[in-house]
Amino acid sequence: MKTICLDAKIEKLAEAISFTDEFLESIGCPYTGIMEWEIIVEELFTNVAYYAYKEGDGRVLIAADNTDEGVRLCFIDAGIEFDPVSKEDPDVTLQASERDVGGLGIYMVKKMSDKMVYHRLGNLNVLCVTKKIVKGE
């Protein structure tokens, strides 16, 4: 398992993505898989950066692991309680005029991953996303 702890600020998004890229490359993840993981990391990291800490600064720990179920990334923060898994999906069949501008980030993560699990542990949000790597994509 590899971990990185970053300030929950948009300026640190590039580091979060670099960390993810390095881990995925180290285990031979193909290009298309890396692109999807980058989207997943961006969506989840920006959610923490924008919404988790209403006052003051905060940090987010990202833990990457290669498990029997696939690559698993966990995001751990001490921000306000938020369970993205229970968030209602947007209706992606609506026409443009009917669609809300927001709400797509978590939906994209759900669709691009095999599993998304949330736990509230004490004062911590723990969100783990798992996705199998398909070699030769």
Added chain:
Amino acid sequence: MEITKTLENGKAEVKISGRIDTVSSPLLEQELNEILPQTDEMILDFADVEYISSAGLRILLVLTKLLKAKDGKLKLINVQQVVRDVFEITGFDNIINIEE
């Protein structure tokens, strides 16, 4: 991200290169807003767009709404497969004209 744009007789062509993400999307939004009032038809060339996140999708949705409100048109051309996949997941392939 780099953006080059032309505008002539209400027709705008915008070529975007690089990633449309949380960091770069404000620039894209600003560039599009500059030409939108004079635009009836907009073509976005995505040949060199290698990545799009929800931040980019938000901009495209707002752009679609604004153009539709004045009976304008939007078309995306040369969309790479990795970006097409995102459009399909989010249903954007049904609300935006994406040239095959």
